Amino acid sequence: MDWSESVGMAVRTLSANRLRSVLTVLGIIIGNGAVIAMVGVGEGARRYATDQLQSLGTNLLFVVPGQENARRRGVEAPNTLTFEDAEAILRQVPTVDQVAPQITDSQLASYRARTTRTTLIGTTASYAPVQNFAVAAGRFFTDLDVERNSRVAVLGADLAEKLFGTKSPLGERVRFGSVSFQVIGVMEAKGAFLGSNRDDAAFIPISTMSNLIAGRRSPYGLSVGFISVSARDEESIEAAAFQITNLLRRRHKITLDDDFYIRTQKDAVAIASNVASALTIVLAATAAISLLVGGIGIMNIMLVSVTERTQEIGLRKAIGADPADILTQFLIEAVILAVVGGLLGTALGGATVILIGIYTPLETVVSLGSVLLAVSVSGGIGLIFGVVPARRAAALDPIVALRSA
Amino acid sequence: MTTVIRLEAVSKVYGQGEAEIHALRAINLVVAAGEYCAIMGASGSGKSTAMNIIGCLDRPSSGAYYLDGENVAGLSETQLAHIRNRKIGFVFQQFHLLPQLTALENVTLPLVYAGVAGRERLERAKQVLDQVGLSHRLDNRPNQLSGGQQQRVAIARAMVNQPLLLLADEPTGALDSRTSHEVMDLFAQLHSQGITIVMVTHEPDIARCSQRVIWFRDGQVIHDHLPPEEVGQVLFAL
Ligand SMILES: Nc1ncnc2c1ncn2[C@@H]1O[C@H](COP(=O)(O)OP(=O)(O)O)[C@@H](O)[C@H]1O
Ligand SMILES: [Mg+2]
Numbered sequence: 001m002d003w004s005e006s007v008g009m010a011v012r013t014l015s016a017n018r019l020r021s022v023l024t025v026l027g028i029i030i031g032n033g034a035v036i037a038m039v040g041v042g043e044g045a046r047r048y049a050t051d052q053l054q055s056l057g058t059n060l061l062f063v064v065p066g067q068e069n070a071r072r073r074g075v076e077a078p079n080t081l082t083f084e085d086a087e088a089i090l091r092q093v094p095t096v097d098q099v100a101p102q103i104t105d106s107q108l109a110s111y112r113a114r115t116t117r118t119t120l121i122g123t124t125a126s127y128a129p130v131q132n133f134a135v136a137a138g139r140f141f142t143d144l145d146v147e148r149n150s151r152v153a154v155l156g157a158d159l160a161e162k163l164f165g166t167k168s169p170l171g172e173r174v175r176f177g178s179v180s181f182q183v184i185g186v187m188e189a190k191g192a193f194l195g196s197n198r199d200d201a202a203f204i205p206i207s208t209m210s211n212l213i214a215g216r217r218s219p220y221g222l223s224v225g226f227i228s229v230s231a232r233d234e235e236s237i238e239a240a241a242f243q244i245t246n247l248l249r250r251r252h253k254i255t256l257d258d259d260f261y262i263r264t265q266k267d268a269v270a271i272a273s274n275v276a277s278a279l280t281i282v283l284a285a286t287a288a289i290s291l292l293v294g295g296i297g298i299m300n301i302m303l304v305s306v307t308e309r310t311q312e313i314g315l316r317k318a319i320g321a322d323p324a325d326i327l328t329q330f331l332i333e334a335v336i337l338a339v340v341g342g343l344l345g346t347a348l349g350g351a352t353v354i355l356i357g358i359y360t361p362l363e364t365v366v367s368l369g370s371v372l373l374a375v376s377v378s379g380g381i382g383l384i385f386g387v388v389p390a391r392r393a394a395a396l397d398p399i400v401a402l403r404s405a
Numbered sequence: 406m407t408t409v410i411r412l413e414a415v416s417k418v419y420g421q422g423e424a425e426i427h428a429l430r431a432i433n434l435v436v437a438a439g440e441y442c443a444i445m446g447a448s449g450s451g452k453s454t455a456m457n458i459i460g461c462l463d464r465p466s467s468g469a470y471y472l473d474g475e476n477v478a479g480l481s482e483t484q485l486a487h488i489r490n491r492k493i494g495f496v497f498q499q500f501h502l503l504p505q506l507t508a509l510e511n512v513t514l515p516l517v518y519a520g521v522a523g524r525e526r527l528e529r530a531k532q533v534l535d536q537v538g539l540s541h542r543l544d545n546r547p548n549q550l551s552g553g554q555q556q557r558v559a560i561a562r563a564m565v566n567q568p569l570l571l572l573a574d575e576p577t578g579a580l581d582s583r584t585s586h587e588v589m590d591l592f593a594q595l596h597s598q599g600i601t602i603v604m605v606t607h608e609p610d611i612a613r614c615s616q617r618v619i620w621f622r623d624g625q626v627i628h629d630h631l632p633p634e635e636v637g638q639v640l641f642a643l
Contacts (some may be wrong), residue, residue, distance in 0.1 A: 320519065320566075322482060
């Protein structure tokens with residue numbers, strides 16, 4: 001008996017019992033839908049994360065105080081990196097383009113009766129270009145503002161809206177803690193990213209920050225939270241990291257362990273991408289379990305079907321079906337069920353992914369690869385879970401089968 | 406004349422030890438090509454067991470069975486399936502038509518397993534259905550047919566692969582007497598075309614349609630060549 005015969009026969013049998021067939025594959029539909037949706041969302045999240053990081057600029061490096069992997073929650077950040085280090089990096093490292101040290105502190109921001117908590121970032125004029133962050137209205141502060149300890153502030157887009165609503169904040173005075181500042185600019189909106197929202201922050205000159213709000217003097221000088229550095233171009237990132245390391249080791253007179261470490265933007269992209277990929281795998285694995293459950297469902301119903309169709313099997317054997325014919329017949333039925341379930345599930349998952357893409361900022365994708373994988377995995381599951389019922393059918397004794405009226 | 410069926414000291418034992426049942430006790434039986442036999446005997450006398458062995462659905466516990474000159478004992482499941490497909494046609498009391506298939510499709514089924522191509526299958530199936538007088542019922546499903554019509558579809562299915570031997574275990578057991586005789590007319594017609602027929606029946610009336618009655622009792626053949634008109638005497642004697 002050839003394949004097209006067997007497939008045709010299986011389709012007839014399955015469509016003669018449509019409702020049961022659909023119920024049988026429900027598990028596979030849900031399992032497959034879940035896998036497709038989860039992979040789509042995970043992949044979307046990965047793209048979103050890497051795109052966001054990439055938009056910060058790929059020639060960015062961060063110099064962070066303390067030892068790598070040694071930072072813990074609740075422990076005060078080490079004070080081994082200073083404003084003077086930042087100036088030295090800018091002056092002495094040839095592959096470096098711009099440098100922006102920053103001190104970060106949480107403060108209450110208020111305008112007249114309105115008060116909100118904000119992240120106050122003290123930095124230099126280079127911050128905006130280094131971070132690829134542009135001003136939407138007014139201006140960013142200048143080197144002169146930093147030199148003069150000016151009490152000027154640039155607001156993040158969300159913060160400006162919280163304090164001023166639709167009114168322009170330019171020229172108005174806001175207070176951070178007990179210090180009053182004049183608003184000279186508002187940043188463009190960037191959106192929240194990985195739990196931090198710079199649209200909710202405010203930016204002031206680092207000198208003003210350290211003198212009036214949150215400055216820490218260390219034996220080395222004015223300590224900073226970290227230093228953002230932009231290399232001349234993407235190719236010189238490695239060189240810049242190397243040169244900065246050497247410079248700081250000399251400046252800090254280090255003989256053993258470094259008291260700082262360097263992260264490149266590329267590292268961050270890779271980490272985010274890895275995290276998202278791991279997330280995708282976890283999600284997909286969870287969904288795959290429901291696919292497995294779906295396979296068990298097929299096995300169950302096929303076993304019931306073999307019992308119910310005992311007479312049919314006996315008759316087929318009596319008129320010349322050999323055990324292999326019966327085996328293939330039931331295997332094909334199981335595989336068809338599973339593949340059809342797989343396709344329906346894929347459609348369901350695909351629709352979910354597209355809807356998520358429309359209603360969230362995630363750029364979701366239904367990849368052909370995941371569709372092919374899901375359908376072939378379903379087919380494989382049908383085959384595997386079809387084996388037990390099919391073998392039972394093939395092994396039936398025709399006499400016993402025909403007698404079971 | 407060639408021999409179609411030769412049973413030599415065939416026994417069939419079901420169960421083991423205390424629960425052993427000797428369904429057949431060393432029976433010998435020879436049926437020549439073109440014969441039309443009826444097997445009779447009380448319920449439980451081993452008629453169906455013998456039919457199953459003759460039909461290659463079951464194997465003897467001991468003894469030898471030659472079908473069309475071939476010793477069946479050493480054959481595999483697959484080879485037996487092949488023999489059932491090519492040499493034997495079965496007719497059952499309960500018809501055993503597949504409910505989801507039309508009459509025509511039911512009749513093509515043995516040809517599907519014989520590997521006959523689709524178009525030829527339909528041709529041949531239509532031809533036999535015509536022969537059993539059902540050419541107007543090709544597309545009906547079994548539940549749209551009367552009992553007699555269903556049995557005729559089953560006979561067409563048994564004949565479609567041009568078997569050597571037609572085996573019928575109580576073919577009229579589920580039919581009323583009028584349709585029973587329609588079926589017997591069909592058997593007579595097939596017999597006249599040269600096919601060998603062995604059927605099991607309880608009814609002397611039906612047995613009378615055959616040429617030779619084989620009588621079973623307690624797993625043994627007690628009459629081998631009983632003329633059909635003497636069935637009444639045997640029944641009376643029991
Ligand atoms: N599969 C089986 N297992 C156990 N005993 C069986 C089986 N099939 C038949 N028998 C027994 O064998 C004997 C002959 O049965 P069977 O050939 O069906 O008789 P008949 O068809 O003449 O009524 C009976 O006693 C029956 O109970
Ligand atoms: Mg019987």
